[in-house]
Amino acid sequence: MENLIVTSGSHSRDEWMTVAGLPEELKGSVMAADVLIVPSMMPAQPKAFMTGTMDLYAVLKTQMGDKIEICIADDDYEEIELNSRTLRLGRFCVREVVLPVFLGVLSAYIYDRLKEPEPLEVTVEVPEYQQPATVSFTIEVEDSLGKKKEFQYEGPAADYKEVAAEIERLWNED
Amino acid sequence: MKIKAQTILSHLLEDGFDYDATIKEVDALKKEYQKQHDEENANVAWATLEIVSLHRDYRKAFGMLQEKQYYEAWCLLEQIEIGIANLLRNFSGVKNAVEFISIIVRQLQCLYPYRVFLSTEMVIKERVCSICGKKRSIRHHCGHFPGHVYNGEMCCDYIEKCAIEGVAIVFNPEHKYAVAFGRNGEDDHKDHYDYKLLEGLMGWWKDPYLPWHYTTKHIHKSPDEFPGLKDDDNCPCGSGKKYIDCCKNDSEGVKHVVYEFRPGIRKG
Numbered sequence: 001m002e003n004l005i006v007t008s009g010s011h012s013r014d015e016w017m018t019v020a021g022l023p024e025e026l027k028g029s030v031m032a033a034d035v036l037i038v039p040s041m042m043p044a045q046p047k048a049f050m051t052g053t054m055d056l057y058a059v060l061k062t063q064m065g066d067k068i069e070i071c072i073a074d075d076d077y078e079e080i081e082l083n084s085r086t087l088r089l090g091r092f093c094v095r096e097v098v099l100p101v102f103l104g105v106l107s108a109y110i111y112d113r114l115k116e117p118e119p120l121e122v123t124v125e126v127p128e129y130q131q132p133a134t135v136s137f138t139i140e141v142e143d144s145l146g147k148k149k150e151f152q153y154e155g156p157a158a159d160y161k162e163v164a165a166e167i168e169r170l171w172n173e174d
Numbered sequence: 175m176k177i178k179a180q181t182i183l184s185h186l187l188e189d190g191f192d193y194d195a196t197i198k199e200v201d202a203l204k205k206e207y208q209k210q211h212d213e214e215n216a217n218v219a220w221a222t223l224e225i226v227s228l229h230r231d232y233r234k235a236f237g238m239l240q241e242k243q244y245y246e247a248w249c250l251l252e253q254i255e256i257g258i259a260n261l262l263r264n265f266s267g268v269k270n271a272v273e274f275i276s277i278i279v280r281q282l283q284c285l286y287p288y289r290v291f292l293s294t295e296m297v298i299k300e301r302v303c304s305i306c307g308k309k310r311s312i313r314h315h316c317g318h319f320p321g322h323v324y325n326g327e328m329c330c331d332y333i334e335k336c337a338i339e340g341v342a343i344v345f346n347p348e349h350k351y352a353v354a355f356g357r358n359g360e361d362d363h364k365d366h367y368d369y370k371l372l373e374g375l376m377g378w379w380k381d382p383y384l385p386w387h388y389t390t391k392h393i394h395k396s397p398d399e400f401p402g403l404k405d406d407d408n409c410p411c412g413s414g415k416k417y418i419d420c421c422k423n424d425s426e427g428v429k430h431v432v433y434e435f436r437p438g439i440r441k442g
Contacts, residue, residue, distance in 0.1 A: 044339055045297055058315040070312055077312040083293035083342040112263070128345040129291075130284055 001166050003155030009140040009148030011038075013071075013093065020047055020071045033069035035060065035102050036093040040080060047072065048080040050090040056109060063105045067098055085129070087113055087157060089137035096143040099171065103164040110135055114157050133157045141171050175203065175215040179222040183271055186229055187383055193230035197223060204326045216326030221265045225272060228257050232275045236382035239282070244369050245353065248286060251279050252350040264323045274385065277439055281387065283350070285371040285433075290354040291347035300335035309334075371433055378435075385439040394427035 013031055016038045022030060030036060037057060039047050049072070060068045070077075082088060087110065094102050114133045136154035151167045182200070185191055204219035231254050238247035258276050262269060301310050305318040305327060318329040343354065356366050379386060397403060400410050405418035411429040413420050421428040 048297055051298065054310060054312055054315070055319055057312060058317075058319070061315075072312065074311050074313050079298045080339070081294070081296045081298060081348075083295055083348065084344045084346045085348045086346075126284055127286075127289060129347060129350060130280060131346065 001159075001163065003153055003159070004163055004166060005152040006170055007150045007152070009142060009150040011093070011140060016071045016093070020073070021076065022071060023073050026069075026073060029066075029069050030071050034067040034095040034098040035064060035069075037068075037070040038091045038093055039071065040090055042080055042082075045078070045080050047076065048078045050088040051079045051081040052087070052113070053079060053090055056089065059109050060102075060105060064098070064101065085133070086154070087133065087135045089135065091138040091140070093140045093142065096141060096147075096171070099141055100168060102139075103167065106137070107160055107164060110157055110160055135160060139167065141167075175207065175218040175222075178203070179218055182222060183225060186226065186271075193226055193233075196226050197230070200226065208326050211325065213325045217264070217323050220323055220326045220328070221261060221268060224257060224261045225268060228254055228261070228272055228275060231257075232279070233382055235279075235282075239372060239376050242369070242373075244286070244367070244372060245365065248283075248288070248353070249351045251282055254279050255283075255350075260321060260328060263321055264328075274383070274439070278382075278385075282372070285375060285388070287367045287369065287371075288350075288353045289345060291344050291350065292352045292354055293342050293344045293347050293349065294338055295340040295342060297337045297339055298331075298333055298335075299337065301331040301333050304328075304330045304332055374433075375435060384437070386435055386437055387439055388433050388435045391432045391434070393430050393432055394424070395430045396427050397422075400428065 013036065016036070017027060017030060019039055019041070037049065037053060037060075040050055042048060049070075053070075054077070057068065057070055089106065089110075092102070114135070134155060135157040138150060138152045140148060140150045142148045149171055151170070153163050155163070178200075182196055200219055200223050204216055204223065207213075207216035207219055231250055235247045235250040235254065238244075238250065254275065258272050258279075261272060302308060303310055303316045303318050305324050306316050308316045310316065310331065318324055320329050320331055322329050357363075358366075375386075395410075403410065403417060405416065405422065407417050409415050409417045409420035409422075409428070411421050413429075
């Protein structure tokens with residue numbers, strides 16, 4: 001799958017808490033969360049989150065409750081809105097046990113955000129701004145034994161289900 | 175409200191339909207439902223208002239194209255595109271009421287010569303919810319989601335504090351209105367884009383509800399068809415490169431796209 005990049009995950013939760021300058025009182029819930037939304041690490045704004053993260057967090061909270069946390073203090077939360085029309089979901093640290101559920105919730109969220117008309121006839125000249133919607137995200141999966149893998153995807157939103165299945169397959173292959 | 179909405183929508187495409195009067199009437203009904211906290215009817219009134227407004231704007235955009243107000247029409251077409259997306263996100267069952275204009279709007283956008291846009295990179299620091307007025311906070315969500323309709327109003331964010339970090343040139347913009355216009359000096363306010371595809375279409379498309387579609391065919395033309403073409407001239411294929419760096423090296427000739435317009439709608 002050409003738009004999916006797999007690497008060995010390298011960040012620890014301690015590192016993310018340092019990047020975010022997280023106060024002591026939030027460190028416990030960040031360490032305990034099965035899904036942790038982490039800062040974007042954009043060069044100019046490393047602590048900022050992708051636009052729409054606040055709503056995604058609320059949706060995930062509804063679906064997964066206390067298993068979800070975000071690595072930032074309320075007062076430090078900022079969103080960065082980038083240029084082109086891609087649904088940027090951001091970066092997530094996910095524990096193995098909730099990976100299938102998390103990928104499923106993300107699928108429903110993408111579907112809701114990108115309800116679009118059917119694409120135009122593909123055989124005609126279509127400018128880039130009329131191409132089907134794209135989505136991007138990075139998911140770092142970890143298990144209790146220290147195994148880690150990072151999955152980075154940027155590509156057609158329509159391929160998400162296939163990508164999610166591939167992420168699960170690649171995680172389980174060794 | 176549902177019966178009223180159905181009656182309005184059944185007359186929407188008739189000549190002489192008074193969009194503004196209908197909008198005023200439905201808006202008054204919506205306000206009444208809002209006062210009564212009748213969310214279901216207020217939301218149906220919102221959807222009805224959106225549909226009527228979309229058709230009104232669609233006719234306006236058609237008029238602008240007839241008047242060769244291409245950029246103004248472009249901006250209105252984008253508003254229609256956004257309006258349709260918001261409508262269908264909340265009321266997917268009314269797709270039929272806007273499907274035709276949705277297809278035509280996208281086809282029209284494809285015929286524009288715009289390919290390069292400017293886009294801001296912005297950090298949003300503070301915002302409030304348009305429904306309840308509360309400051310948005312990551313761990314204390316007010317329960318209203320932007321893009322969703324509550325009691326006859328669509329939720330959006332009011333940005334209270336933000337910082338522009340930069341401006342980028344993009345091909346797939348978040349905001350289509352931010353078209354990059356070329357200028358030959360500070361006093362040049364002329365629109366240098368070539369709108370001949372739209373001009374060709376508007377030459378025979380006289381009714382906004384007359385369906386049409388187009389097909390494209392890639393061919394090559396002999397360089398002999400471009401008398402006086404020099405190596406340093408812009409390539410006639412429209413790539414933006416010099417002829418010597420583009421189609422001159424193509425053994426088949428100069429690349430050319432033929433657009434053919436036909437009546438009727440072809441769905442994707």
